[in-house]
Amino acid sequence: xxGSSPQGALAPATASVLANNPPLRAVxxxxxxxxxxxxxxxxxxxxxxxxxxxLGPNGSGKTxxxxxxLGLVAPTQGDVSLFGVSVSDTPxxxxxxxxxxxxxxxxxxxxxxxxxxxxxxxxxxxxxxxDRVARARIxxxxxxxxxxDRAGDAYQKYSLGMKQRLxxxxxLLTEPELIILDEPTNGLDPAGIxxxxxxxxxxxxxxxxxxxxxxxxxxxxxxxxxxxxxxxxTTVAQGQVAELLAAQSGIVVGFDQPELTARAMAxxxxxxxxxxxxxxxQYVAPEPGAWVPPGGFLIAVDAAVERASEVCALLARQxxxxxxxxxxxxxxxxxxxxxxxxxxxHSTSAVAPAAQPPTRGGAQ
Amino acid sequence: xxxxxxxxxxxxxxxxxxxxxxxxxxxxxxxxGGQLLLVRKRLMTKVLVVLLAxxxxxxxxxxxxxxxxxxxxxxxxxxxACPTVVADQTATPQPGGPPRCxxxxxxxxxxxxxxxQRVIAAERTNLTFPTSLGSAGGYAQFMGLILxxxxxxxxxxxxxxxxxxxxxxxxxxxxxQVLAAQTGALAVLALVTAALTLLLGVLSGVTVGPAxxxxxxxxxxxxxxxxxxYWLVISLVLFAGMLIALFxxxxxxxxxxxxxxxxxxxxxxxxxxxxxxxxxxxIPGDTGTWLTRSQFLFIGPSAxxxxxxxxHAPLALVGDDGTGPVAPGVAxxxxxxxxxxxxxxxxxxxxxxxxxx
Ligand SMILES: Nc1ncnc2c1ncn2[C@@H]1O[C@H](COP(=O)(O)OP(=O)(O)OP(=O)(O)O)[C@@H](O)[C@H]1O
Ligand SMILES: [Mg+2]
Numbered sequence: 105x106x107g108s109s110p111q112g113a114l115a116p117a118t119a120s121v122l123a124n125n126p127p128l129r130a131v132x133x134x135x136x137x138x139x140x141x142x143x144x145x146x147x148x149x150x151x152x153x154x155x156x157x158x159l160g161p162n163g164s165g166k167t168x169x170x171x172x173x174l175g176l177v178a179p180t181q182g183d184v185s186l187f188g189v190s191v192s193d194t195p196x197x198x199x200x201x202x203x204x205x206x207x208x209x210x211x212x213x214x215x216x217x218x219x220x221x222x223x224x225x226x227x228x229x230x231x232x233x234x235d236r237v238a239r240a241r242i243x244x245x246x247x248x249x250x251x252x253d254r255a256g257d258a259y260q261k262y263s264l265g266m267k268q269r270l271x272x273x274x275x276l277l278t279e280p281e282l283i284i285l286d287e288p289t290n291g292l293d294p295a296g297i298x299x300x301x302x303x304x305x306x307x308x309x310x311x312x313x314x315x316x317x318x319x320x321x322x323x324x325x326x327x328x329x330x331x332x333x334x335x336x337x338t339t340v341a342q343g344q345v346a347e348l349l350a351a352q353s354g355i356v357v358g359f360d361q362p363e364l365t366a367r368a369m370a371x372x373x374x375x376x377x378x379x380x381x382x383x384x385x386q387y388v389a390p391e392p393g394a395w396v397p398p399g400g401f402l403i404a405v406d407a408a409v410e411r412a413s414e415v416c417a418l419l420a421r422q423x424x425x426x427x428x429x430x431x432x433x434x435x436x437x438x439x440x441x442x443x444x445x446x447x448x449x450h451s452t453s454a455v456a457p458a459a460q461p462p463t464r465g466g467a468q
Numbered sequence: 469x470x471x472x473x474x475x476x477x478x479x480x481x482x483x484x485x486x487x488x489x490x491x492x493x494x495x496x497x498x499x500x501g502g503q504l505l506l507v508r509k510r511l512m513t514k515v516l517v518v519l520l521a522x523x524x525x526x527x528x529x530x531x532x533x534x535x536x537x538x539x540x541x542x543x544x545x546x547x548x549a550c551p552t553v554v555a556d557q558t559a560t561p562q563p564g565g566p567p568r569c570x571x572x573x574x575x576x577x578x579x580x581x582x583x584x585q586r587v588i589a590a591e592r593t594n595l596t597f598p599t600s601l602g603s604a605g606g607y608a609q610f611m612g613l614i615l616x617x618x619x620x621x622x623x624x625x626x627x628x629x630x631x632x633x634x635x636x637x638x639x640x641x642x643x644x645q646v647l648a649a650q651t652g653a654l655a656v657l658a659l660v661t662a663a664l665t666l667l668l669g670v671l672s673g674v675t676v677g678p679a680x681x682x683x684x685x686x687x688x689x690x691x692x693x694x695x696x697x698y699w700l701v702i703s704l705v706l707f708a709g710m711l712i713a714l715f716x717x718x719x720x721x722x723x724x725x726x727x728x729x730x731x732x733x734x735x736x737x738x739x740x741x742x743x744x745x746x747x748x749x750x751i752p753g754d755t756g757t758w759l760t761r762s763q764f765l766f767i768g769p770s771a772x773x774x775x776x777x778x779x780h781a782p783l784a785l786v787g788d789d790g791t792g793p794v795a796p797g798v799a800x801x802x803x804x805x806x807x808x809x810x811x812x813x814x815x816x817x818x819x820x821x822x823x824x825x
Contacts, residue, residue, distance in 0.1 A: 137822075171822075171823070171824065174634075174637070174638040175637065175638070175640070176634055176637055176638060176822065176823040176824070177822040177823065177824060178820065178822060194642065197640050197642075198495075198640035198641065198642065199640070200640065201638065201639055201640030202639065202640055204638075206638050208634065208638070210631075212630055212631035212632045212634060212635060212825075213630070213632065213635075214506060214626075214630055214632055215630060216509065216510055216511065217506070217509055221505070221509060224505070225502050225505065225506070225635070226635060226639075228498050228499065228501060228502040228505075229499065229502060229635050229636040229639050229641060230639045231495045231498065231639070231640075231641075232498075274635075278639075
């Protein structure tokens with residue numbers, strides 16, 4: 105970003121600072137709405153080139169965090185910076201946010217304007233002149249989100265998915281370096297979801313940094329390089345998707361009688377003292393489509409996959425022979441649910457397993 | 469990931485990306501342009517313009533009707549054939565009974581005829597350019613103000629209703645910048661509406677005027693000056709009215725609050741200024757003077773005073789000559805003060821407010 109760059113408002117010194125700093129960093133970010141603590145002491149770092157997944161249950165503070173990032177909401181405490189410059193630095197916020205494209209929850213547009221005119225307004229709001237360049241770019245982003253043939257229709261006549269697409273088009277309009285998409289596939293049909301996924305992949309390959317907030321965990325697992333998981337307004341996990349998943353993998357053991365499952369849990373628990381590689385134990389529900397033991401629960405053994413035979417030996421000493429023993433693949437969904445206390449988690453403490461498997465909630 | 473020493477490659481500038489350019493003022497002007505585009509594209513605007521023109525046609529129509537009634541002596545052909553003027557002048561009304569009719573003497577008939585001719589002449593002048601501009605200006609301050617209050621309320625309140633304010637803020641536009649753009653757009657709308665209404669006055673003045681026997685006269689340089697000042701002051705009055713809508717829409721974060729606030733003010737002014745004027749007139753001494761003066765805290769009375777000052781000579785677009793209980797300068801300061809106050813209060817509201825819609 106040299107001084108002659110299109111963001112002419114930035115002095116060269118500023119520009120070099122911006123180039124070397126993470127696109128987004130939040131430190132101790134806190135937001136209180138009256139009595140409600142929406143975000144508390146949140147730390148986040150998005151690196152250049154990341155496709156960053158921002159995950160969390162409803163109300164965990166994802167949107168509030170993104171609003172603070174865009175200067176829409178003022179933090180109660182802490183700070184969020186874009187490219188190394190604090191968003192609360194109002195004079196520089198303008199030139200900063202010009203480098204960010206965002207879609208926050210439902211898109212907001214003027215209902216009586218056509219899709220095309222709405223984008224014209226967005227171009228104006230971005231500080232761009234309503235010239236030939238802007239018009240050409242508008243047509244190009246409309247084509248990218250496959251809205252070109254409906255661009256003349258009033259926004260109020262769009263379907264939910266079309267509105268969402270226009271929101272994405274607006275985020276792309278100024279070809280930003282950082283794109284923030286808060287639940288972009290909300291309301292899209294399956295083909296639309298695949299399209300958005302492909303679009304995100306394309307943008308990432310072009311070197312854009314993307315922050316994606318989504319509840320589609322499978323999708324996030326596929327396209328994100330790094331994720332942060334939020335719960336109750338703060339980050340409970342953050343890191344490379346591959347690493348988080350690797351840490352998740354382990355061994356799953358299942359029995360064809362519930363009593364055997366309980367005995368196996370007790371036996372393995374008793375063995376934790378002599379087998380330090382046995383890092384944890386918990387009851388887990390089988391994944392959809394997998395074998396369901398009579399009690400409904402399997403035992404997830406938090407140990408390296410190579411220890412499978414030793415697990416078998418430990419159980420055999422007690423006369424227990426599993427009906428199923430297999431490698432447990434890490435899944436973001438499983439991890440997410442465990443961290444955020446979702447229904448399928450049923451996590452028990454690693455050292456104090458419950459004598460009884462938890463009652464099966466809504467699982468399966 | 470990115471080491472501090474090696475800057476990552478800057479994104480390729482393909483040259484076909486709309487980019488921010490220009491300083492604060494230029495951006496603000498573009499934002500204002502965006503607001504005006506919204507106004508232009510709205511169906512509501514077209515409806516309001518039609519209403520403005522239609523209302524004006526009706527007002528001119530009534531003027532013509534009045535003229536025609538007097539011209540054809542229709543005023544004397546009532547069911548009782550009892551000319552009210554004569555009845556008032558000659559008969560002492562009996563308590564509870566109708567006024568006594570008498571046959572007017574030739575002298576009295578002469579007086580009535582003169583009065584009739586005066587009304588006809590006045591109506592003719594009002595309908596003819598350039599005095600027709602005066603009626604048009606009066607119309608702008610009434611109907612124009614109502615329509616503009618609706619438009620301003622919808623424009624500012626719509627941002628909250630549609631959640632579109634974040635479009636600008638999330639792109640880094642400042643709170644003050646957006647407010648300035650809205651204010652600028654409202655100023656343009658006030659100027660355009662006042663000009664449009666005066667233009668209607670010109671059109672009717674050169675067509676309807678001659679049709680009722682009026683003589684269109686050209687404007688001297690001083691006349692042009694008077695018209696220009698008249699236009700500007702009317703625009704200021706409209707602007708102040710719209711800024712009330714801006715403030716109340718911002719306060720209530722809705723279109724309804726904007727329209728309700730601006731129209732509510734007009735109602736309050738009607739009652740408040742009327743009451744203060746009446747009380748001031750009936751209470752002797754300093755208190756009365758003070759009350760009479762305080763009605764000029766309202767936009768309407770102050771506007772009339774300033775308009776009288778700028779548009780009484782040479783064309784007499786306004787009948788009053790701008791003398792009153794307060795100086796025209798004070799009245800002008802009141803008008804400007806409203807504008808500053810409304811924008812200032814709005815700024816205090818939006819400056820720190822969280823945008824969560
Ligand atoms: N304007 C507001 N006033 C008061 N509380 C708010 C406001 N906006 C959000 N909150 C609260 O802040 C918390 C976080 O909300 P937020 O919208 O950030 O969650 P989220 O993670 O985006 O959820 P979702 O997945 O449902 O979109 C919630 O408890 C919510 O009720
Ligand atoms: Mg949300």
